[in-house]
Amino acid sequence: xxxxxxxxxxxxxxxxxxxxSKRCADLDLNQWFKGGYAIPxxxxxxxxxxxxxxxxxxx
Ligand SMILES: [Zn+2]
Numbered sequence: 001x002x003x004x005x006x007x008x009x010x011x012x013x014x015x016x017x018x019x020x021s022k023r024c025a026d027l028d029l030n031q032w033f034k035g036g037y038a039i040p041x042x043x044x045x046x047x048x049x050x051x052x053x054x055x056x057x058x059x
Contacts, residue, residue: 003017003018004020005018005019005020005021005024006018006019006028007019007020007024007027007028008020008024010024
């Protein structure tokens with residue numbers, strides 16, 4: 001039973017399992033690497049708005 005490269009679907013090579021070649025292995029690694037580093041942080045609001053904290057319309 002031959003495993004298939006998860007990237008391109010070609011038969012995986014023993015040497016680069018589960019990929020078919022170094023190219024695919026590198027590609028996958030790259031994506032993983034990028035994904036690990038490009039962490040989308042939460043949107044930072046530079047202008048904090050607390051309307052209830054400083055409400056001029058108090059009784
Ligand atoms: Zn491949």
